[in-house]
Amino acid sequence: MPAKRRQATPAAKEPVGKQRKLAPTEEEKKTKAGGWLEEEVKQQRTQNKEMGFITKRLRFISDTEEMRQGSEGVLYWMLRDHRVQDNWALIHARRLALEEKVPLHVCVCLHVPKSQLSTLRHYSFLLKGLEEVAAECKALGIQFHLLRGPAGDLLPGFVSEQQLGAVVTDFSPLREPLTWLEDVKKKLPKDVPLIQVDAHNIVPCWVASPKLEYAARTIRGKITKQLPEFLTDFPLVEKHPHAATRTAKPVDWRELLSSLGVDRTVGETEWAMLESFIDVRLKRFDSQRNDPNAAALSQLSPWIRFGHVSAQRVALQVQRGGRKLGVGVSSFIEELVVRRELTDNFCFYNEKYDSVEVPRPPGAYEWARKTLKDHAKDKRPYIYTREQLEKAETHDKLWNAAQFQVVREGKMHGFLRMYWAKKILEWTPSPEEALASALYLNDRYELDGQDPNGFVGCMWSICGIHDQGWAERPVFGKIRYMNYKGCLRKFDVAAFERKY
Numbered sequence: 001m002p003a004k005r006r007q008a009t010p011a012a013k014e015p016v017g018k019q020r021k022l023a024p025t026e027e028e029k030k031t032k033a034g035g036w037l038e039e040e041v042k043q044q045r046t047q048n049k050e051m052g053f054i055t056k057r058l059r060f061i062s063d064t065e066e067m068r069q070g071s072e073g074v075l076y077w078m079l080r081d082h083r084v085q086d087n088w089a090l091i092h093a094r095r096l097a098l099e100e101k102v103p104l105h106v107c108v109c110l111h112v113p114k115s116q117l118s119t120l121r122h123y124s125f126l127l128k129g130l131e132e133v134a135a136e137c138k139a140l141g142i143q144f145h146l147l148r149g150p151a152g153d154l155l156p157g158f159v160s161e162q163q164l165g166a167v168v169t170d171f172s173p174l175r176e177p178l179t180w181l182e183d184v185k186k187k188l189p190k191d192v193p194l195i196q197v198d199a200h201n202i203v204p205c206w207v208a209s210p211k212l213e214y215a216a217r218t219i220r221g222k223i224t225k226q227l228p229e230f231l232t233d234f235p236l237v238e239k240h241p242h243a244a245t246r247t248a249k250p251v252d253w254r255e256l257l258s259s260l261g262v263d264r265t266v267g268e269t270e271w272a273m274l275e276s277f278i279d280v281r282l283k284r285f286d287s288q289r290n291d292p293n294a295a296a297l298s299q300l301s302p303w304i305r306f307g308h309v310s311a312q313r314v315a316l317q318v319q320r321g322g323r324k325l326g327v328g329v330s331s332f333i334e335e336l337v338v339r340r341e342l343t344d345n346f347c348f349y350n351e352k353y354d355s356v357e358v359p360r361p362p363g364a365y366e367w368a369r370k371t372l373k374d375h376a377k378d379k380r381p382y383i384y385t386r387e388q389l390e391k392a393e394t395h396d397k398l399w400n401a402a403q404f405q406v407v408r409e410g411k412m413h414g415f416l417r418m419y420w421a422k423k424i425l426e427w428t429p430s431p432e433e434a435l436a437s438a439l440y441l442n443d444r445y446e447l448d449g450q451d452p453n454g455f456v457g458c459m460w461s462i463c464g465i466h467d468q469g470w471a472e473r474p475v476f477g478k479i480r481y482m483n484y485k486g487c488l489r490k491f492d493v494a495a496f497e498r499k500y
């Protein structure tokens, strides 16, 4: 069907994500009886019940480090890692509560910014995860509170009112969460410590490296050297023995979702699982991960992005699964650990993580800045507006198909993301506009968007971040180039175009 006749736009009345499912395939359903992983993980956690907490996973944000005495409980302010088990921030908050023999509380400050990036797709996924968190907390005697508004406005008052003695939170290197953290720090009672635990990275971001890293090759050794220490099992979070006298208000999740001011034209999606990855797709990962027609990837990025699943858990299980199947897992660990943790490093040590004004660790990336400037006035073969891109109205069927994929399914294949972003550089008037449009489309439609991986993915494709210079050519300068012919050599492009 000609691209122009197909609708991929947010103008569609029905939520577009509903149209296709990425649920397990027939092959995945047949492979093994589902549910084995849950049982295996439960056993591992139980065996590791007494496992200690590595204090390098935390840092104090407040001046005070001592928990306030005589308090009514400890609070875990859940910011990025929306899960109960396999969560080092919650594990640490629980340890503090056990030491002081006080109740444990979890709170989420739900704030929906007025933005085209606040979509039903993202918030329904978040709320489904939170509903599970709330139910698990209830079963474990932990109070789950949902506060509606920015953390800086609500959390300090909540801590005072509930007479809580310490606040533990998790770690995100992105601008808004860092601002919320600063706000909370300023307004929190001075005798209540604010403790941040990196529950997202296996090697905590500040331990992996104290500085902005130049590329995967400069951080790889630093991370892998520390994996034996940090890539451990998790202790089971058991029922909390100290009951709270003040209990949390129950949440009506349906009502909550329908009351949120989100853009409902970008609809919900459905997704596959870690278990089916280990059973079926892992054996193909190494050889077929660059083929968008093959089911070879884990599909886990949305769960990791929203913290519903711990990357450390994924790494552990995939290593174990790989050993059982006799399958190499190093290429997967490279993506999941090295590449992913490099993106937190990039955003944490570089405030301009979404700008063409790339950072300046001594001399680094100067080549990219210069080459983009040198070629800023080159004639572009095609020029498309953001709207044309959003509607997949380009001359390139493969690009349009990739754009349709993300609009409908909420996730574009990893290989195509590179091609997709590089073409935006080629077809827009300036690198600044290309980056802004790529980030807008990525963060609005990718369910895993608004994440350091997305900022770095777009920066890598358009600004050469973490890459090297290549043969110079128009528009791109020395930024790595990708073209349609190259895709034809890699996979059955026509089959992919037919599918979307």
Ligand SMILES: Cc1cc2nc3c(=O)[nH]c(=O)nc-3n(C[C@H](O)[C@H](O)[C@H](O)COP(=O)(O)OP(=O)(O)OC[C@H]3O[C@@H](n4cnc5c(N)ncnc54)[C@H](O)[C@@H]3O)c2cc1C
Pocket: 289, 297, 298, 299, 300, 301, 302, 304, 305, 335, 336, 337, 339, 340, 341, 343, 412, 413, 414, 415, 417, 418, 421, 442, 446, 448, 449, 450, 451, 453, 454, 455, 456, 457, 458, 460, 461
């Ligand atoms: C232009 C562009 C935009 C991107 N936008 C995002 C985004 O918004 N969110 C996002 O999570 N990823 C993004 N990526 C990285 C990558 O494409 C996705 O993480 C991957 O396709 C997700 O699919 P998967 O979970 O099946 O990955 P798998 O290949 O199965 O990998 C497993 C996990 O490793 C991590 N990972 C894989 N590839 C990378 C990578 N290149 N860099 C960092 N981590 C990686 C992810 O957490 C992923 O879930 C982007 C890449 C590019 C080039």
